[in-house]
Amino acid sequence: MSDPTVSERRIRPIQDAIATENWKQALQLCDKWSKKGEKSDRFLALKAFVLVNQLDKNQHERGQAEVLELCKRHPPVSDPETIYQLQEALKCLSLEEEGPKLWERAVTAKQNDKDLYMRWLNQAILDNNWLSAQKATMGLRKSFPRDRNYEFWNILMCFLIHMQRDLPEKDRMLFGTLAYRMISKAAETIPTDQQKEGQGPGKSISTPEEVALLVQVLNSTGRSAEAVKLLQGDSVGMESTAGKKDPQLVLSLLLESMKLSEQWDQARSWSHGLLSQPEYQSDNRIWHLWLEAQSRLSPDGLDKESQELLDSACNVRPPVRAAYMAKMQYFRSHRGENDLDALLQTCKEYAQAFCQQAFCFDDLKESLRHLDQTRFNDFTASCPEQGNLAQVFRLKLVYSSFSTDVSRKDLVDFASRALQLYQSSLADTTGSGCPEAVVLAILALLKLAAATGETRYTFFAVVLLQIARARFEDFYLFSILLVQLQAYLGLLSLAMDTFTRLSVKNLQWETVGHLILTRISSLHLEGSGLEENHFEPLGELGTGLIILENADSALVRGIREGLRFNSYSNIHNSVEMRADIERSVNRLIYAIEERRLRRFLQMSEETVLPTSSGPLSLVDKRDFAFLPSYRPDDAQLLERFRCGPLPHEKWIAVMALGDNLATYLKAELLSQTALASKAFENLSVSQTNVERLTKDGLETELTTAEKASFECHQILARIVVLAKEGAEHEQLTELLEKLESWLNARILKRRNNRDRPSSGSGSTLAGTGIEIPTWETLHTSLTELETLQIIAMALAVLAAAANKKSKSKSKTSVAVARDTLVKLQKLVVDMEDTIRQEARDLKDQVNAPGVLGKLVDLGLARDEDSELAGLADVLNKLCDEITMETICGRIKDSWDDALDGVLAVKVKSYL
Structure with missing residues (x-):
């Protein structure tokens, strides 16, 4: 048997050669130590891996034979590091499915080696192989029967297999049934009084996390009614020993199970009882369940008891936002005249209570769309006019009520009114300004741009946003809109500079990063400048991909830690998130964009783009909820100003x-x-x-x-x-x-x-x-x-x-x-x-004498024949000519920079 210290010393330089992909040197070292008699399992596995990666067909086939021989050897390989190395070799041979069998054979030789079982389980979690993970936990349960946790680990793995949609239905049902039987047994054995001194929980359910696992299994196997019964009982309910440890978790589980079971009589009665208690009246989840039960049981109207509940909850002081939202939602679902009158009255009461809050209009907008014009006008007349926030609220009402064929004059007048409010709010020392008024003006200008097809309105919107952002740097909507509109106008270096100010971090690259990275390889190849924090497209694409890889690693750690600390409630969510990252639209888009950029920049490429042979089932996490939305068609409006x-x-x-x-x-x-x-x-x-x-x-x-x-x-x-x-x-x-x-x-x-x-x-x-x-x-x-x-x-x-x-x-x-x-x-x-000639022609136009002056005149709305002339007065109050020259100068430079990017690309001829 080889000396482990000597083997380690011999293996290390081979691993260094592999790390630099110097396969020739690695093979030479393997041959050298093989002749010296090195026969440790780790060395043999490493040598086989090196042979598999040789370009020579004979050496590759020899490596494959050695790998398979080690996999089938008796006695089996049981050293974890050797198994890891063999798994890597199997991946190179596209034989990944053979990897778990190595662990199965290893534990037969070392049935009481807990570390070996845990390494197997950790590897299975990393590989998303829940069938293998279940075998590992079953082995732990069998080899270490006194540890109660392994019982629940095994149940969890059976549940995860049941939730795996790409498995045959027969296998899913089998493991779902196994999970149900085991968790039911754990629920049935709960002592009637677990608070007696000296009594341990045994293998019965005793913690909120184990209750969560019970409910997940019951709900996923179509037994949600059974879950409701248990959660309302003494053994695992909110008043049980386990339930008292985390009543909010048990409440969430009961709400979920109630909805799935569709026991609407019971759901209405139970939720009604909770909502009668002040401490539950601000919980939107309970209101949603109550409303759904109401709609299923009493579609024609409220009974007296339910009406009293709504009225009572809305009369509480301070006012309860969730109660008003529920009341408006109920009346929205009915179209009778009395219901519309009640909806109008509720909207008025809500506006009176919350008109000074930024969320007021967002909460009301869906209800206001259900009102006819007469009632809408009635509501508008009832709204307060004093104060900046009240005036912004009224502007939102005006904007939301525009007809689809609103005139250009009305849009310009509205933009002027919004900008005047913004300008006057800056002078108001008692308030904090009204940046949202600028957003409304921008949307009006974009409607003009969409209706006329004229770029000047978009240009004017960009200028306004830059003026406003100088005062409100932390108002994220300005930066979000600027990124989109600057990119749309071809101002990519400015858009990238603006994007860096959003300070996108972690998984925000998955939800927000698309704003600048979509099609970046065919828009702008180089960075945004020489500043320390400048945006460099290739680097940022790499960051986006690394973030997703790191997120996957973090989720793997989270699953392992969840098992270690018996925290089961979020493990399934982590598994789902990993699957979502693997099938992420953005992940593929970023990879494609990165490779295109590398080709443009004439960088070497040693890999291929992973290609699926079947239809893609992708997960789209791109978020647009942060964009302004005061009207149903605002999303469609902003879509027109994307880069494709x-x-x-x-x-x-x-x-x-x-x-x-x-x-x-x-x-x-x-x-x-x-x-x-x-x-x-x-x-x-x-x-x-x-x-x-x-x-x-x-x-x-x-x-x-x-x-x-x-x-x-x-x-x-x-x-x-x-x-x-x-x-x-x-x-x-x-x-x-x-x-x-x-x-x-x-x-x-x-x-x-x-x-x-x-x-x-x-x-x-x-x-x-x-x-x-x-x-x-x-x-x-x-x-x-x-x-x-x-x-x-x-x-x-x-x-x-x-x-x-x-x-x-x-x-x-x-x-x-x-x-x-x-x-x-x-x-x-x-x-x-x-x-290239067209790019040079455009570059000449952008740099022609007098261009900067024309841009400044446009930015300050000085053209008396233009519809924008009505905005000149307020523009002069918001921005002086020197500032406008600076803004327009940067715009001109950005266009010049973008055209330089096109001219920098040269097609290489090989003939």
Whole structure:
């Protein structure tokens, strides 16, 4: 047997070589120590792992044989570190399912080794393998029967298997039944009086967390009525020994079980009893259950007792917000005249009670939408007018009541009124200002921009937001709107700088990060400046991905700690969160954007984009709830000012095709054999995935430029596959003709745009005559440049194949005439030159003499013929000319910076 100290000393340099992916050196070290007689399990597993990762086929197969031999060896491998190493080797061989068997065999040799069982369990949790975890806990339960916790661990694992949707229904039902039987036994054995001295809990339920596990099992197996009965009983109810330790947890469990059981009579009676007690009247959850029970049992109206409950709760002083919300919700669900009168009266009472609170309008808006115009006017007349917050509230009422075809004059007048309130609030020393009035003015301006299609209103909105944010830096809505609108206007460096001020942290990258990172690789390639905290796209994408990986690791720790401290109530939620992160839309989008940026920046790539062979079942955690919403159509309004449609599964499938195509071609050109092989395999999978897409729905996720590039990528993918598989010459010729047509069409479209006055690639800023590069200008240019680079690489691969064929006289590959490839390469160069010339033309316009003055005049609404002229007076009070020059100067510099980004991209020719 090898000396462990000597083995460790020999293994360490091999691990160092593996860490740097120096597989050749690692193999040399393995051979060296093997000849010296090193035969420890860890060394043998490490040597097999090194062999598996060799490019030489014979060595790879030898490694596979050694791995499998170690896995099946008698006596079995029982050293945990060796098992970990073998699991890594099995992953390289795509034999991950064999990993858990190593632990099963190991514990048969060491049945009383608790550390071995715990390592097995921890590994199973890391792998999300609950079947393996259940076997580990069952082994712990059997080998250490005196430890009561292992009983509940085993129940929990059976429950988690039951909740695993990707397992066969038969297996899920089996483990659900097992969990039910075991937890029921633990519930039945609860002593009638556990408070007697000296009496231990045994294996019966004795803590709130164990009660939570009981209820989770009962509810998930369709026995919620049984859960309700137990939770209202003496054994595990709120008054039981366990329940008294955490009554809020038991209350939450009972509310959940009541709703699932649909025992509405019992739900109404129980919730009514709780709501009669003042300490429960502020709990929205109880009100929601009571209202649902009411709607199921008495759809036509309230009985006297229920009416008295609502009236009584709303008469409490200080007023109870939850009670008023429940009362309004009830009357909203009925459309009778008396109900509408009651709803109006409740709204009035609520407004009187909470009109000085920021949440007042948000709570009322749904109810106000149910009122007819007469009642709405009645409500408006009843609202107080004194005080800044009261005036902002009235502005919200006005804005929310605009008709869909509101006139441009009304919108400008409203914006003026809102800005005047904001300006006067700044001079009011008794108040704190009204930043929300600016948000209302911005929304009115965006309605104007959407109705007219004129960019100047969006520009004006951006200027206003920058003026207001200078005074209210912590008012997050200003920064949120600025990020979106600056990016929309092509001011990407400013948008990135604004985004850094949001101080996005942790999982906010999953919910908020999309505001700036979506399509960032086709909008702006470099950082936002030289400041210490400047935004660097590639680094921020990496941060977003690392945060998600760290979140997964934190959840794994949380699950393990939950077991350690017998805290079961949140373990299932942690398991669900891990599954959500694994299937996160943002995770895939960030990975795609990061890889595209790396290609633009000509960085090396050693990996492929993970590709799913089946339909994606993704989880979307992108949040938009933080955006202002005073009207039902506000969300739709703000959607119009995004940088393209929101990406989902179709976008990901389309981008994966382009990514795998680019990865394969580059690997071929750099002679990265292993990478090229894997990328080609993924390319075939991507082709199958995109064939399932319905072209009619692509515009809901793809921009015009992305759809055009997708068309080209499909042609190129077919060319690459046919060329590699040795297709008929006629098939390749036909596809190359399609590629030529695509290039000619894109060149013609760009040249036609340039030839039209005021219809170039940018957008004209009305009132100034300046052509500016909006997000679409930048996105289209960078997307097309990326596609041109892929075409150039494809032509080079075809040329290399033709040279190889001419030398080898092979019949398995098709040679393409060099003249054809040169002709296509010339079109690539022509199109690149056209894109670059348009960028230079726009750059000249942005930097032309007098542009800054025109932007300042527009920002201060000095054009007397413009509808915005009515805002000039209030603008002059909010901002002086020097400040406006600074703002407009930064805007001009940002456009210049964005165009420099386009000009920095050069398509590399390989012919």
